Amino acid sequence: MLSEEQNQRLTRVGLDTPMGELLRRYWHPIAAASQMTERDTLPIRLLGEDLVLYRDLSGTYGLITARCPHRSMSLVYGIPEKCGLRCPYHGWLFDERGTCLEQPYEDTENPEGRFKDSITTPAYQVAESGGMFFGYLGPDPAPVLPPWDLFVMDGVMREVCFAVVPCNWLQIMENSLDPVHVEWLHQYMRNYVMDKLGTPEKKRERQSHQKVGFDEFEYGIVKRRILEGETEADEDWAVGHPVVFPNYLKSGSVNTPAFQIRVPMDDENTAYWWYRCFTPESGVPIKPQAPEEIPYYTAPVPQLDNTGLPQWDILDNNSGQDIVAWITQGRITDRSVEHLGRSDKGVVLYRKMLEDALAAVEKGEDPKNVFRDPSVNRIDLAVEKAKLKGRAGKIGRGARTGNTTKYSPILKELDRATD
Numbered sequence: 001m002l003s004e005e006q007n008q009r010l011t012r013v014g015l016d017t018p019m020g021e022l023l024r025r026y027w028h029p030i031a032a033a034s035q036m037t038e039r040d041t042l043p044i045r046l047l048g049e050d051l052v053l054y055r056d057l058s059g060t061y062g063l064i065t066a067r068c069p070h071r072s073m074s075l076v077y078g079i080p081e082k083c084g085l086r087c088p089y090h091g092w093l094f095d096e097r098g099t100c101l102e103q104p105y106e107d108t109e110n111p112e113g114r115f116k117d118s119i120t121t122p123a124y125q126v127a128e129s130g131g132m133f134f135g136y137l138g139p140d141p142a143p144v145l146p147p148w149d150l151f152v153m154d155g156v157m158r159e160v161c162f163a164v165v166p167c168n169w170l171q172i173m174e175n176s177l178d179p180v181h182v183e184w185l186h187q188y189m190r191n192y193v194m195d196k197l198g199t200p201e202k203k204r205e206r207q208s209h210q211k212v213g214f215d216e217f218e219y220g221i222v223k224r225r226i227l228e229g230e231t232e233a234d235e236d237w238a239v240g241h242p243v244v245f246p247n248y249l250k251s252g253s254v255n256t257p258a259f260q261i262r263v264p265m266d267d268e269n270t271a272y273w274w275y276r277c278f279t280p281e282s283g284v285p286i287k288p289q290a291p292e293e294i295p296y297y298t299a300p301v302p303q304l305d306n307t308g309l310p311q312w313d314i315l316d317n318n319s320g321q322d323i324v325a326w327i328t329q330g331r332i333t334d335r336s337v338e339h340l341g342r343s344d345k346g347v348v349l350y351r352k353m354l355e356d357a358l359a360a361v362e363k364g365e366d367p368k369n370v371f372r373d374p375s376v377n378r379i380d381l382a383v384e385k386a387k388l389k390g391r392a393g394k395i396g397r398g399a400r401t402g403n404t405t406k407y408s409p410i411l412k413e414l415d416r417a418t419d
């Protein structure tokens, strides 16, 4: 249980909030490279700020505040120039550092006044890795981009799935520290949904948890489980899989490792990225992909409308089931009324790590996973070969529909080729 004040401290992400300060120490994914192939600008909401990602005619990317500092037209409608982005309302021109380069009327009527020298707009660093654009909103100097394995490894096929989840980021992260929900939400409730959908053949046996464990390690927390019939020698316990501090889960298995990345757009909305790799063992044919060729697609989010009727077809997969759990906890769940049990010890450990990181930032230190050494160009994060007593190897039809892979263009193409 947290007090109202503790809950605010861990959930609020705006400027000048403790968590906002902490999360501004990290590079956050903001767009897939392939989203920018057919457009020049993209609206980005990140940590309570409205920004625009743009590419100018020289190929330089910028990430600047969307509101024009003249009279507030959105630069999402900006026009890319050789250097920078021009506001379409009165033609003021800004570069990727936020410098105002031109104010056409002011420059004509009063060139000596140099009004533009007094104008800047907030501008942030943007960089690309593994087919994702990342933005950094924190103090200089920016750390190096996170060299996590999935962003930099060779010999895999990648895809990127996205959804806006209408709730605070922390309840999504706490779900990742909660192995027991798998047997209820993703097995028992799933079976109820399959009955509702008239597809009882897709039911899954409920695998009861006997023990859960959590170990803090250099990059976050490894979570482990022992299911009925397993021992500590099984990979579900012996290897486990990592929650990467502060807002990644590495999931999947060795054939389809994935990052699930939860980026706060603001206090009540989270940008959700599924960044998935298919290894040769998955059975997906591996072809070279340029960053902008990595497929990008979106997943539907169950809506809470006033009919109160669940959308069963969205709840037939893990991601749909998880999302409905998170959003029905409330936009920012009230942790003063929770009752934590032994299944929640991972949640408690994670909250403690957040508090430790908040304290580090308050002392002027770098928190965990802020990297400064450019010579470290890959960090590997172990996951089970197969999890939940599964078998490693090619992804079967069942696994293809178990989460947002249900909507994957790569798997749809593979299905067409093998049908």
Ligand code: FES
Pocket: 068, 069, 070, 071, 072, 073, 087, 088, 089, 090, 091, 092
């Ligand atoms: S509002 Fe942008 S130039 Fe006037």
Ligand SMILES: [Fe+2]
Pocket: 175, 181, 182, 185, 186, 318, 322
């Ligand atoms: Fe889940």
